[in-house]
Amino acid sequence: MPGENLTRAEAIERAAIVSTSSYDVTLDLTTGPETFLSTTTVRFSATPGASTFIDAITRTVHSVTLNGRDLDPATVSDGVRIQLDDLADTNELTIVADAMYTNTGEGLHRFVDPVDDEVYLYSQFEVPDSRRMFAVFEQPDLKATFSFTVTAPSYWSVVSNSPTPEPVEVREGVSTWTFSPTPVLSSYVTALVAGPYVSTHSELTSSDGRTIPLGIYARKSLSEFVDADYIFEKTRQGFAFFENAFGLAYPFEKYDQLFVPEFNAGAMENAGAITFTETYVFRSKVTDAVKERRVVTILHELAHMWFGDLVTMKWWNDLWLNESFAEYASTLAVAEATEWTEAWTTFTAMEKSWAYRQDQLPSTHPIVAEIRDLEDVQVNFDGITYAKGASVLKQLVAWVGQEDFLAGVSAYFAKHAYGNTELTDLLDELERTSGRELRSWSKLWLETAGVNTLRAAIETDDDGAIASFVVEQSAPEDYPTLRPHRLAIGFYSLEGDSLVRTHRVEIDIDGDASPVPELIGLTRPDLVLLNDDDLAYAKIRLDDQSLATAIAHLSAIENPLARSLVWGSAWDATRDAETPASDYVSLVLGNIASETESTTIRTTLNQLLLAVSAYIAPEKREAANAAAASALWKLAQGAEAGSDAQFQFVKFFAALASTDEHLDIIETLRDRSETLDGLDIDTDLGWELLIALAAGGRADEAVIDAELAADNTATGQQSAAHARAAIPTAEGKSATWSSVFDSDKLPNTIVRSTGLGFQRAADTEVLRPFVERYFSSLGDVWESRSYKIAEYLVAGMYPSALADQALADATRAWLDANPEQPSALRRLVLENLAGVERAIAAQARDAL
Structure with missing residues (x-):
């Protein structure tokens, strides 16, 4: 990895020498499962006589021709960069090389579908990985046009940034697609997606009158689950909104959206050829939170067509x-x-x-x-x-x-x-x-870091009228900047069974104390909510009276955004060890049943899991975990049949289940001998229940293998890896460790899923032996693995579930002993340590 780095200084120096014009990229995808033939011709101007380099991560460079001169690949290429000397005013460079497929989600990723053994490819170039597919000046300010010519099996779909041309058969079963040049683009938003993808097509009319073709693509084995009409509808709504808001028509010729396997992110904004994670193809029931997030992601990538791709x-x-x-x-x-x-x-x-x-x-x-x-x-x-x-x-x-x-x-x-x-x-x-x-x-x-905290200092007279109202602002010691804020202040009062907003004022504040004269003389309400409507970026603390009202009547707040702000304030005070984690758990379990917003439920229940597993005092943790799981099961039983809340309560109950009683319930749900009205134990929920059983010692490798045989899909393989890693024995955890550290063959999604399972342990002591193994492995991992795989290992296999002083001390000792390690690696480890230190502080507060 270090040899693949590029500094900003190098990029500035190269941009001063080189101005790129065009790339012609020819790819042959029929040369085998490990490499493909990549031929790049790039035309560029340069400072005459200057030297620079072009990026090309390759297995073998066959030839390098600069302005008709053949350069010796053994001399000019090191497998990452190709040195270019004695440049002319205008230059033509052709490089022929074998490039490598990856299984890490970086560069040109190759996936074999376990359902039908079909091969699927997709590119992922952000930040520095177009150089894994073709030779390129890999930096965003060296824009050019790109013409792709692709040879592949004739029955494949081949998609890039330009509209897909008619293929020409070059030999039996093999065809070539010759794409027209793109507009001027940065290389990181170019794209290639190829394989037997199944597609659905439509179109829309742009604000400038053009017809924009639309396409949606997914693997054959997933295509039946693609809700194309809905995705097209959201896309059309986004086009209309952005073209009107931005005052500029969509800048490219077509708009394809491709759902691809083993994707590291939510999506990627390749110009006119957006790639999405396949988790957005819903083969089983998902929460409304995930449905909404998919819509946000669809429109996020569409916004990038202007902000990011055009400019x-x-x-x-x-x-x-x-x-x-x-x-x-x-x-x-x-x-x-x-x-x-x-x-x-x-x-x-x-x-x-x-x-x-x-x-x-x-x-x-x-x-x-x-x-x-x-x-x-x-x-x-x-x-x-x-x-x-x-x-x-x-x-x-x-x-x-x-x-x-x-x-x-x-x-x-x-x-x-x-x-x-x-x-x-x-x-x-x-x-x-x-x-x-x-x-x-x-x-x-x-240009400054850190988040401010805002509090309301309120004084009232004998009649309950506000005599003084001041917004106090503070900053952490390490980042002492106080900032101006535009914010609203909301007054909420109990009216019957509801807590409703009765007054709102919007103001600018600055400095450590900002009086609000507009509120003088008003009757103090039951709840004062700073940053109402969430205009400002700041942590909010409720005054004592408002906090008491919120705790007693959180579910009575009518406005879902106001509720979300109160939830957030309560959690933040818990994270900062200002209030006991036990109180937060009680707040959640007492009010979450009335929450209407799916993402608020999802976020709050995830925070509940963290509070129970890491923030509760260790001597109270087992009992708290059992009580929280029991409460979630009771909430699931009482929730509306088939509702999003019922679904989420069951999922989080499974995540917390650890007692025999709870595991018995999980078993009966999984085998359908006990049911909840409206709850369908579909494929993915079945896996979540099995993972809970594996973590509880109720499911071994044989059971997991049997489930995988019934669902031998990409998602099934990831879930099986998660379940195996959750087996709570020393032997199971050791096998998990070896599977990701002793071999680099596993793809990115399996490595990520393995880390999720590794962290699950009712008795966290089973992870203790891995502390030393973790730190002794870090240097080699960072040196030998791709960035994304290294990140998954450094973050995902850190035994954070221990959450104690011994782990914190070991982490600090490694940081102290390894100052020479790359800053990116040290940052990931430092963030791991910060999580443990915060947990220790929260545990101490909860023990008081």
């Missing part, structure tokens, strides 16, 4: 803007253009909780992060880049106004179409349309 960041330090804009814009579109009208509640429950969690890690960084090299950007696909950035954009929109914000964005697209930009280019346009000075805002919000 692209110059370097990866502006990756945050690319992703944060798409996250903000997609949530706005989902809320205003689809049936998921509570999208901002979902944003609060999921995205902002992610942002606050990430921003309190020791690895937190400014939104505009220092990206020195490719390793830096890899680890910065995080909650700051996506969720905090989007949250701050939401606050910016509240400050400058949505109309002026979108007008500035529209001007930005028009001015910089097909080019590369920096943050200042967008700020220039927003300043023009809004009249606001944004450089000071940028300095405070984008």
Whole structure:
């Protein structure tokens, strides 16, 4: 991995020498299961006489021809870079090489469907992996046009950024597809998807009158589960919303959406050829939260067609803007253009909780992060880049106004179409349309790290009228910046069985104390909610009276966004060890049955799992776990038949089940001898129940193998890996460890699923022997594995379930003894340590 790095300094130097024009890429996908033939001809201008390099991760370079000169591959190529000397003013370079398929979700990924043994390929190039498929100047500011010519089995579908041409048969059973040149693009948003994918097609009319072909693709064995009509509907709604909001028609010729196997992310914004994780093809029942998240993801990638693909960041330090804009814009579109009208509640429950969690890690960084090299950007696909950035954009929109914000964005697209930009280019346009000075805002919000905490200091007179109301702002010691906030303050009062908003004021605050004179003289309500409507990015603390009201009447709050804010405030106080985890568990179990928003339920129950497994005092944990599981089962029994809440209560009950009584229930559910009205134990829920039994010592390898034989699919294989890794014996955990550390043959999704199972252990002492093994393996893992696999191992196989001082001490000792290890690796380990230290503090608070 270290030899594949690229520094920003190198990229700046190369961009000063080279200006790219076009790529002709010819790929032969019929040369075997390990490699494919890749021929690249790139045309570019350069400083005469200069030297530089082109990126090409290859197994073998057969030939390199520069301006008619044959260069010796053994001399100029090291398998990662090809050195180019004595460049001319205009240059033509042709490289013929064998490139390698991967099973890591990076580069050109190759998957064999266990259902029918069919081969499926897809590319994933963000950040630095187009060089795994063809020779390329791998940096976003060296844009060019791309022409792909692909030879593959005749019965395959072959999709790229340009419309798919008619194939020409070149020999029996083999054809060639010659795609027309793309518009000017960065290499990381080019794409190739090939295999016997099954497709459904439609079209729409763009705002400029063009007919835009639409396609949806999935593997043959999954195609029956694709709800194409619904996906087309959301796509059309997104097109109409964005073309109107951005004032610019869709910039490409067609729009294909491809669901591909073993994908590392939710989706990828390849221009006109978006790839999605197959988990968004629902073969079994999923929560409404997942359904909504799919819609957000569909519109997130569509937003990228303008912000990211049409106009692209110059370097990866502006990756945050690319992703944060798409996250903000997609949530706005989902809320205003689809049936998921509570999208901002979902944003609060999921995205902002992610942002606050990430921003309190020791690895937190400014939104505009220092990206020195490719390793830096890899680890910065995080909650700051996506969720905090989007949250701050939401606050910016509240400050400058949505109309002026979108007008500035529209001007930005028009001015910089097909080019590369920096943050200042967008700020220039927003300043023009809004009249606001944004450089000071940028300095405070984008160039400093950390999250502020807001509290209300309220004094009342003898009649209960407010005599003084001050919003107090604080900052952590390590990141002491106090920031301006645009926020709303809501007053909520009990009216019958409901807690309803009776007053709202929207204000700007700054500094450590901001009086709110508008509220003087009003009667103090039962609940005062700072940051009502969630305009600001800040942690919120409820005053004592409001907290007591919230705990007693949380389920009575009518507004789902207000409820989400209260849930978030309660959890944040628990994470900060200000309130006992036991109290949070009681709050959740006492109120979650009345929650209506699926993502709020999902997020809150995940936090309940963490509280029970890591934040409760160790001496109380076993009893708390059993009580929480029993309560969830009771909630499932009392929930509306077939409801999303019932489904979620059963899933989380399975995740907590550990006693004989609970495991007996799981067994009866799985064998259908006990049922809940409206609950279907379908394939995927059946796997979750089996994983719970494996973790509880009730299912061995033979049982898991039998289930896999009945569901020998990609998802089944991942679930089987999860279940095997959950077996709570020393032998089982050791076999799990060996499967991912002693071999590099397992694909990315199996490695990830194995880590999930490894962490499950009712008696966490079974993980103790792996502490030393973990730290002795880190250096080799980072050196020998691809980035994504290394990340899955470093994060997923850390025995975090131990959550005690001994693990914290061992982690700190490794960090102290290994200062020379790459910063990206040290960051992942440091984040692991931060989770353990937070758990220890929470345990101490809960023990009081």
